Amino acid sequence: MSAEAQARVAVDALYSADTTSRSLGIDLVSVHPGRVAVAMTVRPDMLNGHGNCHGGILFSCADSAFAFACNSRGVAMVGAAASIEYMAPVALGERITALATETTRTERHGVYDVALTTAAGAVVALFRGRCSRHRGAQQSG
Amino acid sequence: MSAEAQARVAVDALYSADTTSRSLGIDLVSVHPGRVAVAMTVRPDMLNGHGNCHGGILFSCADSAFAFACNSRGVAMVGAAASIEYMAPVALGERITALATETTRTERHGVYDVALTTAAGAVVALFRGRCSRHRGAQQSG
Amino acid sequence: MSAEAQARVAVDALYSADTTSRSLGIDLVSVHPGRVAVAMTVRPDMLNGHGNCHGGILFSCADSAFAFACNSRGVAMVGAAASIEYMAPVALGERITALATETTRTERHGVYDVALTTAAGAVVALFRGRCSRHRGAQQSG
Amino acid sequence: MSAEAQARVAVDALYSADTTSRSLGIDLVSVHPGRVAVAMTVRPDMLNGHGNCHGGILFSCADSAFAFACNSRGVAMVGAAASIEYMAPVALGERITALATETTRTERHGVYDVALTTAAGAVVALFRGRCSRHRGAQQSG
Numbered sequence: 001m002s003a004e005a006q007a008r009v010a011v012d013a014l015y016s017a018d019t020t021s022r023s024l025g026i027d028l029v030s031v032h033p034g035r036v037a038v039a040m041t042v043r044p045d046m047l048n049g050h051g052n053c054h055g056g057i058l059f060s061c062a063d064s065a066f067a068f069a070c071n072s073r074g075v076a077m078v079g080a081a082a083s084i085e086y087m088a089p090v091a092l093g094e095r096i097t098a099l100a101t102e103t104t105r106t107e108r109h110g111v112y113d114v115a116l117t118t119a120a121g122a123v124v125a126l127f128r129g130r131c132s133r134h135r136g137a138q139q140s141g
Numbered sequence: 142m143s144a145e146a147q148a149r150v151a152v153d154a155l156y157s158a159d160t161t162s163r164s165l166g167i168d169l170v171s172v173h174p175g176r177v178a179v180a181m182t183v184r185p186d187m188l189n190g191h192g193n194c195h196g197g198i199l200f201s202c203a204d205s206a207f208a209f210a211c212n213s214r215g216v217a218m219v220g221a222a223a224s225i226e227y228m229a230p231v232a233l234g235e236r237i238t239a240l241a242t243e244t245t246r247t248e249r250h251g252v253y254d255v256a257l258t259t260a261a262g263a264v265v266a267l268f269r270g271r272c273s274r275h276r277g278a279q280q281s282g
Numbered sequence: 283m284s285a286e287a288q289a290r291v292a293v294d295a296l297y298s299a300d301t302t303s304r305s306l307g308i309d310l311v312s313v314h315p316g317r318v319a320v321a322m323t324v325r326p327d328m329l330n331g332h333g334n335c336h337g338g339i340l341f342s343c344a345d346s347a348f349a350f351a352c353n354s355r356g357v358a359m360v361g362a363a364a365s366i367e368y369m370a371p372v373a374l375g376e377r378i379t380a381l382a383t384e385t386t387r388t389e390r391h392g393v394y395d396v397a398l399t400t401a402a403g404a405v406v407a408l409f410r411g412r413c414s415r416h417r418g419a420q421q422s423g
Numbered sequence: 424m425s426a427e428a429q430a431r432v433a434v435d436a437l438y439s440a441d442t443t444s445r446s447l448g449i450d451l452v453s454v455h456p457g458r459v460a461v462a463m464t465v466r467p468d469m470l471n472g473h474g475n476c477h478g479g480i481l482f483s484c485a486d487s488a489f490a491f492a493c494n495s496r497g498v499a500m501v502g503a504a505a506s507i508e509y510m511a512p513v514a515l516g517e518r519i520t521a522l523a524t525e526t527t528r529t530e531r532h533g534v535y536d537v538a539l540t541t542a543a544g545a546v547v548a549l550f551r552g553r554c555s556r557h558r559g560a561q562q563s564g
Contacts, residue, residue, distance in 0.1 A: 013190070014189075014190030014191075015190065016190075017188070017189075017190045017191075017192060018188065018189050018190040018195070019185060019186045019187065019188045019195075020186065020187055020188060020189060020195035020197060020198055021195075022186075023186040023187075044160060045160045045161065045163075045164040046160065046161055046164075047158070047159065047160045047161060048155075048158075048159050048161060048205075048208060049154070049155030049156065049157075049158045049159040049208060049209075049212070050155075050158070050217070050219065050275070051158060054159070054160075054161035054162075054201065054204070054205075055201075055204045055208075055220050055223065056161060056197060056198075056200050056201025056202070056203075056204040056205065057161055057197075057201065059197050059200045059201070059204070059223075060195065060196075060197025060198065060200070060201060061197070062197075063195070063196045063197040063200070064189075064195075064197065067189060067190060067196075068190075071190070076191070078191065078227075078230075079196050079227055080226070080227060080362075080412075081224065081225065081226045081227065081363060081412060082196065082200075082224065082225055083222065083223065083224035083225075083365065083506055083551070084222065084223055084224075085221070085222045085534050085551075085553055086219075086220055086221060086222065087527055087529060087532065087534070088529070089219075103536075103538075103549060104510055104538075104546045104549060106510060106511070109510065111508050111510070111549050113526075113536070115526075115527075123527045126526060126527060126534050126551075128506070128508075128549075128551055130362075130363060130508055134191070221503075221553075222504060222553060224365055224410070224506065226393050226410075226412055228386055228388060228391065228393070229388070244395075244397075244408060245369055245397075245405045245408060247369060247370070250369065252367050252369070252408050254385075254395070256385075256386075264386040267385060267386060267393050267410075269365070269367075269408075269410055271367055271503075271504060295472070296471075296472030296473075297472065298472075299470070299471075299472045299473070299474060300470065300471050300472040300477070301467060301468045301469065301470045301477075302468065302469055302470060302471060302477035302479060302480055303477075304468075305468040305469075326442060327442045327443065327445075327446040328442065328443055328446075329440070329441065329442045329443060330437075330440075330441050330443060330487075330490060331436070331437030331438065331439075331440045331441040331490060331491075331494070332437075332440070332499075332501065332557070333440060336441070336442075336443035336444075336483065336486070336487075337483075337486045337490075337502050337505065338443060338479060338480075338482050338483025338484070338485075338486040338487065339443055339479075339483065341479050341482045341483070341486070341505075342477065342478075342479025342480065342482070342483060343479070344479075345477070345478045345479040345482070346471075346477075346479065349471060349472060349478075350472075353472070358473070360473065360509075360512075361478050361509055362508070362509060363506065363507065363508045363509065364478065364482075364506065364507055365504065365505065365506035365507075366504065366505055366506075367503070367504045368501075368502055368503060368504065371501075416473070
């Protein structure tokens with residue numbers, strides 16, 4: 001099986017079990033080894049107290065892209081830590097794309113960066129996730 | 142109005158507009174100036190591809206506690222950045238409490254730490270959020 | 283040997299080999315299991331281009347406190363990741379204390395928080411470090 | 424003056440006042456608008472207690488590259504926060520290059536990523552810095 005096909009199989013399996021991604025309306029946009037894009041539209045049940053998209057929803061979208069990307073090589077990885085920088089508020093109805101790319105990867109660890117952008121191309125947040133080999137003892141994104 | 146009463150008013154107003162906290166079943170547990178606890182039970186629609194609670198859901202719970210705590214002094218603050226460290230996976234059905242405390246605060250910025258714990262008292266994740274005075278140009282948690 | 287004595291022995295051994303701490307004039311102030319304070323005075327060779335203490339010097343001071351604290355229990359740990367939030371600039375001549383405390387620790391990982399304060403008690407920066415068991419494959423603080 | 428020339432002037436001015444970069448032997452390698460590389464050799468006074476390059480020294484090298492890059496457009500910026508992920512230990516004598524690139528920038532904020540690599544091209548650490556417009560109230564890298 002090619003790396004491209006393996007990525008598709010691994011991500012599809014993960015996505016089908018990922019009830020959070022499905023309940024938030026996170027769609028798979030593209031899947032390649034080490035590089036996955038997802039997209040999501042900000043719904044009325046995704047706001048914070050100031051009326052913008054909740055930071056946790058943006059994080060969740062990025063975190064799903066990260067989880068799919070770091071598991072796309074057929075080796076189970078789990079998120080160990082992550083950070084997010086917010087650049088601009090995101091309004092109700094906006095379509096957000098999260099593109100996760102592999103910044104570095106060793107046998108046991110990886111760092112993935114995710115850019116969250118609007119349909120107009122504005123960067124609204126940047127996410128960085130660190131993953132480790134799955135040993136049943138850590139959290140996955 | 143006392144600082145305690147002011148905190149309650151500010152957080153109640155924020156919580157009532159925060160559709161994400163309500164759709165995720167995040168409950169307010171305690172509200173004090175600079176110190177807010179919320180709690181949430183992991184539902185079947187909150188899992189990741191490995192069958193544990195999705196990292197974004199844990200982050201959302203912490204982020205809501207952070208947003209409530211940093212706005213509890215009557216000055217509108219928005220999240221500028223946040224990070225999370227995952228210590229252990231969280232299973233379906235677990236009740237998670239997120240306690241946000243004020244680590245430091247100046248007139249324009251603040252840093253808040255949130256500990257996520259199970260009902261048994263195990264720390265499953267640690268969150269740190271940085272906020273800035275609201276100017277309509279940044280994201281709120 | 284008591285936990286207190288063990289911490290002292292472990293940290294003294296680490297400190298004596300830590301040429302960076304000694305070249306930066308970082309002094310050990312107090313050592314307890316999971317809790318270590320160091321201090322340093324900002325010298326003329328520790329400034330940045332704006333004339334304040336360089337961020338990397340503040341980070342180094344915090345990182346040493348972190349490394350000592352996470353190794354104070356007699357199990358070798360190495361830094362896996364760290365973050366720092368700057369709250370205020372630090373001037374030439376200031377005496378900075380870095381107090382590292384153990385926020386959470388499992389057998390294989392730990393998270394330590396370090397507060398950097400001036401002699402007047404102002405918090406100038408907050409550091410958070412994550413460590414893992416030493417396996418010869420990661421960086422130590 | 425071209426953007427390239429302006430970057431060179433701005434970075435040279437900052438570098439000449441940056442006593443930390445000079446005392447650590449951090450050299451300017453290349454300067455472009457939003458993109459600066461520096462390099463440093465790990466000296467005997469730059470080790471940690473485990474005998475590898477101290478995390479604070481690696482951070483300092485990255486932080487200088489970040490500070491130069493975020494000030495290369497002629498607008499004074501100061502570091503607000505930063506994080507580092509360590510991928511591999513760095514030995515005495517290694518030549519480390521830190522390449523800072525602009526990931527996103529608005530009028531008031533920016534996020535810069537710095538990759539730290541050995542002469543052989545191995546990524547030993549990844550740094551991310553967030554900067555804000557200089558107002559005399561925050562720390563610069």
